[in-house]
Amino acid sequence: MEKPAETQFPIHDLLRRRWSPLAFADRLVEPEKLRSILEAARWAASSFNEQPWGFIVATKQDEPEWSRLLSCLVEGNQVWAKQAPVLMVSVVKLTFGRNGESNRHAWHDVGLAVGNLVVQATSLGLSVHQMAGILPDKVRELYGLPHGFDPVAGLALGYVGDPDSLPEPLHQREQANRMRKPLTEFIFSTRWGQVSPLVT
Amino acid sequence: MEKPAETQFPIHDLLRRRWSPLAFADRLVEPEKLRSILEAARWAASSFNEQPWGFIVATKQDEPEWSRLLSCLVEGNQVWAKQAPVLMVSVVKLTFGRNGESNRHAWHDVGLAVGNLVVQATSLGLSVHQMAGILPDKVRELYGLPHGFDPVAGLALGYVGDPDSLPEPLHQREQANRMRKPLTEFIFSTRWGQVSPLVT
Numbered sequence: 556m557e558k559p560a561e562t563q564f565p566i567h568d569l570l571r572r573r574w575s576p577l578a579f580a581d582r583l584v585e586p587e588k589l590r591s592i593l594e595a596a597r598w599a600a601s602s603f604n605e606q607p608w609g610f611i612v613a614t615k616q617d618e619p620e621w622s623r624l625l626s627c628l629v630e631g632n633q634v635w636a637k638q639a640p641v642l643m644v645s646v647v648k649l650t651f652g653r654n655g656e657s658n659r660h661a662w663h664d665v666g667l668a669v670g671n672l673v674v675q676a677t678s679l680g681l682s683v684h685q686m687a688g689i690l691p692d693k694v695r696e697l698y699g700l701p702h703g704f705d706p707v708a709g710l711a712l713g714y715v716g717d718p719d720s721l722p723e724p725l726h727q728r729e730q731a732n733r734m735r736k737p738l739t740e741f742i743f744s745t746r747w748g749q750v751s752p753l754v755t
Numbered sequence: 756m757e758k759p760a761e762t763q764f765p766i767h768d769l770l771r772r773r774w775s776p777l778a779f780a781d782r783l784v785e786p787e788k789l790r791s792i793l794e795a796a797r798w799a800a801s802s803f804n805e806q807p808w809g810f811i812v813a814t815k816q817d818e819p820e821w822s823r824l825l826s827c828l829v830e831g832n833q834v835w836a837k838q839a840p841v842l843m844v845s846v847v848k849l850t851f852g853r854n855g856e857s858n859r860h861a862w863h864d865v866g867l868a869v870g871n872l873v874v875q876a877t878s879l880g881l882s883v884h885q886m887a888g889i890l891p892d893k894v895r896e897l898y899g900l901p902h903g904f905d906p907v908a909g910l911a912l913g914y915v916g917d918p919d920s921l922p923e924p925l926h927q928r929e930q931a932n933r934m935r936k937p938l939t940e941f942i943f944s945t946r947w948g949q950v951s952p953l954v955t
Contacts, residue, residue, distance in 0.1 A: 564787070564794040567878040569769070570871050575800055587764070589953055593942050594764040597935050599870070600775055602887035602908075604934070609941040612951050620944055646947070660887050663907060666866020670799070671770050673867075674874055678767040687802035687860050698947045707863060708802075734804065735797050741809040742793050744820055747846070747898045751812050753789055 556718055560733055573677045575684040577729045578716035579638040583615060588679045589641065592712070595675030601664040603653070608668040609646040611698055623697060628709050629688035635725055636686070639711035644694055645669055647705050665707050676712060684711045756918055758933055773877045775884040777929045778916035779838040783815060788879045789841065792912070795875030801864040803853070808868040809846040811898055823897060828909050829888035835925055836886070839911035844894055845869055847905050865907050876912060884911045 558574040560566070593610065601607060613624040624642040625633055636642065647665045651658050658664075673683045686709035694706035718729040738754040758774040760766070793810065801807060813824040824842040825833055836842065847865045851858050858864075873883045886909035894906035918929040938954040 560798045562794050562798065564790040566791055566795045566798065566871075567769070567875055569767070570795050570798055570874060573798070573800075586953055590764040590938075591766055593938055593954065594762050595766045595770050597938060597941075598760045598762065598766065598770055598773070600773075600873075600885050606936050606941070609943065609947075611943050611947070612953060613944055614953075617944075660862075660908065662860075662862035663866040663869075666863040666868075667870045667873075668866075669863075670867045670870020670874075671766075673800075674770060674870075675767055685800050698943075698945075700947050704947070708860060736806050738790075738793055738797060741797075741806070743809065743811050743898075744813055744817075745898075747809075747811070747900050747904070753786055753812060753814075754793065 556715055558733055563738065569674050569677050573673060574682070574733060576682045576715045577635040577684065577725050578718050578721050579640065579682070579711065579713040580716040581638070582714045583640050584681065584713055588681065589614070591679065592672050592675045592681070596668040596672040599664070599668040599671045601667065602658060602660040603651060605648075605651055605658060605664070607648040607658055607661040608665045609648065609704070611644045611646065611694070613642050615640040627690050627694045627697065628686060629690065632686045632688045632709065635721065636684070636709070636711040638716060638720070639684070639713045641712040643710040643712065644689060645707040645710065646700065647707050649703050649705060662707065669708070669710070680714065681712060682715045685709070686711065756915055760933055763938065769874050769877045773873060774882070774933060776882045776915045777835040777884065777925050778918050778921050779840065779882070779911065779913035780916040781838070782914045783840050784881060784913060788881065789814070791879065792872050792875045792881070796868040796872040799864065799868040799871045801867065802858060802860040803851065805851055805858060805864070807848040807858055807861040808865045809848065809904070811844045811846065811894070813842050815840040827890050827894045827897065828886060829890060832886045832888045832909065835921065836884070836909070836911040838916060838920070839884070839913045841912040843910040843912065844889060845907040845910065846900065847907050849903050849905060862907065869908070869910070880914065881912060882915045885909070886911065
């Protein structure tokens with residue numbers, strides 16, 4: 556199954572084909588692919604090159620660890636994410652290593668790293684479904700996150716599966732159209748809310 | 756000039772070649788390329804598909820607007836960003852449109868959108884230099900940002916230029932090696948700080 560974005564202007568195939576599946580195939584992810592996916596995250600840009608990201612990773616090759624990470628997702632996500640052979644939780648370091656001050660861009664920069672990770676996964680034929688729905692306190696406790704670090708999001712990663720393997724209403728959700736706001740709602744110039752002539 | 760990442764594991768060429776130049780060529784960016792770059796941001800994933808990102812955009816084709824955006828950067832960035840034909844400031848919407856509640860992932864999701872934008876720019880032969888160093892209060896005032904929105908970061912975009920066009924110490928900085936923490940410092944399993952066997 557593919558769900559390419561219906562774009563208004565052309566974009567690169569790796570971005571057009573990226574989407575967040577609910578159905579994952581019963582197929583393990585090759586460790587060398589996973590290494591490239593993590594390496595891609597490593598090379599993102601960040602404020603003062605702080606690289607404020609970290610990842611807790613578990614694969615179905617190590618079932619107890621994988622189950623432990625699954626238990627850190629909200630129930631609504633466990634229902635489908637239990638099909639995914641790789642689970643991760645991203646973690647943010649909230650202060651700068653060089654001076655201990657608050658890093659205003661820490662969460663943003665974790666997003667940049669994950670963006671890289673997702674592009675790399677897509678280029679290797681894999682799909683990523685990111686989840687806001689995790690249990691941050693459980694992550695913090697189970698994995699012993701130190702003070703100054705916050706769990707950010709969950710990631711389910713694997714080869715895309717058959718949508719018919721999903722129960723309703725997930726099956727229907729998997730087939731729904733992909734929607735985005737038009738560019739005219741968020742590309743501005745001169746004043747916030749004034750649409751840039753570039754996109755009209 | 757190119758500065759490909761010296762990776763430990765192979766990554767896609769679009770990620771390997773991405774870097775943040777200080778020198779931009781004296782060449783305008785084609786509006787159709789800019790539209791594709793903004794469209795790429797549009798298709799990022801986000802928590803509850805909120806799409807909490809916005810961009811203020813100015814090009815040298817409209818000099819007064821471009822200068823106004825340049826004035827929102829800290830002086831240290833203006834020194835080199837004044838070469839860039841396109842300037843942007845990303846903006847985050849801090850609450851969910853559907854219920855007005857705080858969006859924990861808003862900053863993170865702006866990072867995802869910018870990640871897409873940068874990949875698209877790279878695929879079109881363009882470079883992006885992101886800047887934490889902006890003047891948020893000035894952006895807020897000049898562009899009339901409503902309550903509940905925050906300026907995030909600046910982006911300088913254009914074709915890469917000749918490093919010899921840069922004064923010291925920028926010239927030296929442009930030629931410095933690209934450094935990242937090893938994967939063993941941020942890819943963990945079982946417990947925070949315990950290196951995942953995947954990357955050892």
